[in-house]
Amino acid sequence: MWDNAGGGCGAARGLGTDVAVVSSCVFVAQLAVSVAVGAAVRLASSTAAVVAIAAALAAVAAILAQKITYLDL
Structure with missing residues (x-):
């Protein structure tokens, strides 16, 4: 909820x-992926x-997952 001044009116x-x-x-994420993959399919x-x-994206995800530390372990 917004008041006329453009700020919140206090309602949750x-x-x-x-x-x-x-x-x-x-x-939006699904649309972006489908456009990118559709273009790749057309190109190939x-x-x-x-x-x-x-x-390729699974390999990137695996590499990035190795960079995540949990509680400094």
Whole structure:
């Protein structure tokens, strides 16, 4: 809820608003991935590009996961 001055009016935001925001972010992420993979498939003229991209991104995720430290362990 917002007042006429553009600030908050003190009412708490509901859970539905939070779910809507997260859903919108997920939609934008899915759209970005589908556009990128679609372009790669068109460029490669083969759906094998999907598997290649998935493998490359999985390798990047594995490398980045090694960089995460938990409680300095």
